[in-house]
Amino acid sequence: MIRVTVWNENRHEKKNPRVAEIYPDGIHGAIASVFAGQEFMVQIATLDEPEHGLTEAVLETTDVLFWWGHLAHGDVSDTIVERVKARVLAGMGLVVLHSGHFSKIFKVLMGTTCDLKWREANDRERIWTVAPGHPIAEGIPENILLEAEEMYGEHFDIPAPEELVFVSWFSGGEVFRSGCTYRRGAGNIFYFRPGHETYPTYHHQDIRQVLLNAARWAANINPITTPVYGNAKPLEPLPS
């Protein structure tokens, strides 16, 4: 069993009737429903809960954390960001979605600005698989067509992904590295581009399959041997 926690800012849903209509159970609800009937246990956490819903207890029982945020990155407490970062480095998986590229947690883990180009103009998007044997691409067609989405364009100021799984094409002329994996400490991180709040992207079957694959890829199934740091005795005789 993989224990997933879906974190959502959950502000657009309250303010914008269009978003509430597309995601009546919240963006978190749509994401959480991906895991129903599979080998997962799911928790929900949102910004306006105490500790943003990310208490020590919740994080300790989370194998993979999904993160959707946009309007209110600045409202996320630095203390919680440090807590999440520590858990990632200790082995928790992290899947950062769409506008989460500008979240505090993604920026501190990447070390770069994570800036990019964007446009809200109903671009058509085609997400191409460039690593067809990667576990996150299993069962995904050659390209996923999204009839309308927000555009994100290069340059995307991230460290070069350790594995690049998807690249997006946009009708307006741009490309984007849309599926990027990283390992940080013992934690596995996946960034996945699509999912602007005004489009029904998280109801798309192939997008949902990517989220499912990502959770399986990001989870450390077996116990990790925690490295020992600091002053260390020699294992072999030293030269005299």
Add this chain to the structure above:
Amino acid sequence: MIRVTVWNENRHEKKNPRVAEIYPDGIHGAIASVFAGQEFMVQIATLDEPEHGLTEAVLETTDVLFWWGHLAHGDVSDTIVERVKARVLAGMGLVVLHSGHFSKIFKVLMGTTCDLKWREANDRERIWTVAPGHPIAEGIPENILLEAEEMYGEHFDIPAPEELVFVSWFSGGEVFRSGCTYRRGAGNIFYFRPGHETYPTYHHQDIRQVLLNAARWAANINPITTPVYGNAKPLEPLPS
């Protein structure tokens, strides 16, 4: 269920009583026993069988192929090498062990000489985990001590591994990139250094755990979408 085929040259076992004593069921037998009682089905194939035991039927029912060879790389037919290569590119996992670094199949997949330094002098080896969150390192201690092994030293003429999981220390003063992952086509490849025929390395519990982890990592569990190559119609209107 993951279908593993263990391929072994199986010549040392017939010629050298020391090897036969350490591996009474052959090196392949020791490797195959790793998967007993787990979610695997295992086949055995050896050099002196027709088609080296790697018929189309066997490869079609193989998710991950383990490869141990040493003396007789030149006796492996180019036709079979091409067949194995095609299956790897189509998604079969490949785990190349020890002296398999000089096998035809590894060299054609790597594109380099795969040359290295070596010494048979009972060096002590310590295999250090440098990627503790990698699935192949799950459950593996910080370092695995092998009291005596053949030394392999840098420079190892391979493409830089996509992920470097293990680095070996040798008492004689050398280091070696001992656990290296690659993806080629839709196939996942893992090279793992230890396993000289005159040492009981494949009976070592941690080494066996690495082999188990490697099989799980290398297998493509779900169906892969085979890319379509060649002349392609436009998906969007072209400029007139």
Add this chain to the structure above:
Amino acid sequence: MIRVTVWNENRHEKKNPRVAEIYPDGIHGAIASVFAGQEFMVQIATLDEPEHGLTEAVLETTDVLFWWGHLAHGDVSDTIVERVKARVLAGMGLVVLHSGHFSKIFKVLMGTTCDLKWREANDRERIWTVAPGHPIAEGIPENILLEAEEMYGEHFDIPAPEELVFVSWFSGGEVFRSGCTYRRGAGNIFYFRPGHETYPTYHHQDIRQVLLNAARWAANINPITTPVYGNAKPLEPLPS
């Protein structure tokens, strides 16, 4: 001084008046002219010369080899391919252009099929820089617009590039990893997509800058320490 050799199949130029008109000095002539007045010495070699112009003497005095081929990959002798491969592994740079993706030399160095999608239909191409600090991207704008080119689309069956410098957008809906670096042995390899024979691509100023940058990046300026392979004496005392 960097010694560049430009290798061209030089068949289209003889058969197709359109190509001869665009490239009156051959594709090789257009490429060679990039290096005039800079810190380079340039040689030309073509398929129909003895040894395809790639004698031992020529290769020994080549720091970076550019390769353009298309129609006649099968006419390139395996002996010469092995000779070029050996020189690359020993430290010669190699820049493979456009349809050279299917050349024997690129395929043996990559270990994959190097297959892709293609279309000759005057697609518009935009080549985006995804690694703006990479030396091959120096002085290159955010995107290079080619009004018409042959389309190459994913999946491109190559090993994941060690550094991905450029990604192409095509009007017909495809994307492509257009600028890919590799190191093999001591040699540096760069694949660069554009340059179909019926378009004036190698006269485009930004494309020419990429070729110039690539030659500088691929050249090993200083002597390389050749690794020593084979049986090695211990450098430190072994356990008794």
Add this chain to the structure above:
Amino acid sequence: MIRVTVWNENRHEKKNPRVAEIYPDGIHGAIASVFAGQEFMVQIATLDEPEHGLTEAVLETTDVLFWWGHLAHGDVSDTIVERVKARVLAGMGLVVLHSGHFSKIFKVLMGTTCDLKWREANDRERIWTVAPGHPIAEGIPENILLEAEEMYGEHFDIPAPEELVFVSWFSGGEVFRSGCTYRRGAGNIFYFRPGHETYPTYHHQDIRQVLLNAARWAANINPITTPVYGNAKPLEPLPS
């Protein structure tokens, strides 16, 4: 001309006569002398100067910044760290030395703890080249022997290096990824392990050659095209 700035904490030299004896001109002096008589201009900056010597004016005239710190990472102002980080992302090279692994600037750029094992016990160190064609390895022998150094051992909690150039062997049984390259934004970063203050490491000819190579590799010689971020107009017609 490449403009190098050598930053040194410069505290050990004032407190510990042994260090002052080994490095009478400071560690910074020993490093700066590497560049004398070459294509470099060198500035020095130290912790106890105003703004730690890293004023806007100094950073604006720096192509590559070398960083040595150990005792006093906590005394480095966060403002200066942010200033250095911004310059790295904008294209300044950064070479982090030895105990600089725990500097604020390295940690914020890496996003991990950068923790490791260590021992001050006169271990013998052998630094092996694993990427002989990399520009930072040019002219470096197969292995560099340091008769005595502080040991640094895995696990080293860094992002997997984009290119791994050197791996160290230590007599006490450990290994370490000693030469690691990264690109962040438009800046090139090299971490190089050796250089504990109580050993004459920076007087060693091969170590000095690595520093020279690193400065050349890390410098962006030509102007970089600064990416444009934010709201972007379409370059091609959007679907209606």
